[in-house]
Amino acid sequence: MKVIEMARRLGVTADTVRFYTRIKILKPGKNKANGYREYSEKDYNRLRFVLSARQLGFSVEDIQEILNHADKKKSPCPTVRRLIDQRLHETERQLRETLKLRDRMQQAVLEWSQKPDKAPTGHMLCHLIEEFTAEERL
Numbered sequence: 001m002k003v004i005e006m007a008r009r010l011g012v013t014a015d016t017v018r019f020y021t022r023i024k025i026l027k028p029g030k031n032k033a034n035g036y037r038e039y040s041e042k043d044y045n046r047l048r049f050v051l052s053a054r055q056l057g058f059s060v061e062d063i064q065e066i067l068n069h070a071d072k073k074k075s076p077c078p079t080v081r082r083l084i085d086q087r088l089h090e091t092e093r094q095l096r097e098t099l100k101l102r103d104r105m106q107q108a109v110l111e112w113s114q115k116p117d118k119a120p121t122g123h124m125l126c127h128l129i130e131e132f133t134a135e136e137r138l
Helices: 003-010 014-022 041-055 060-071 077-112 127-137
Strands: none
Touching (some): 003 041
16 A cells, blocks of 8 residues: 555654654555555554554653564563553653643743733733742852
């Protein structure tokens, strides 16, 4: 199948198919008559797997590692378990940081609702931000 057909079947853009081809996750053959790339059912299944893995938060590098195991006929499952555990810990850390940021933003909104607007001076651009961050450092 051609790039556009592969993309249509998977609900992605042709650029997505080309991206995974460029980084060698997909390895289509060439049509001898016209030189176009021809994707096989194996390529289709591989990209379907890649898209599923991406939805679970696996990086392209993670997926390449998983596929390397599978290509060598080794079970990728231990690698998948290790990587998902790493991604989960990373996501939990990012969530904690995001929640801290949300708390700081909510605090700023509360404090700033009572403060007047001021024009920039030679020392300060926006007193709201600069005073708030200075208070946090104390």
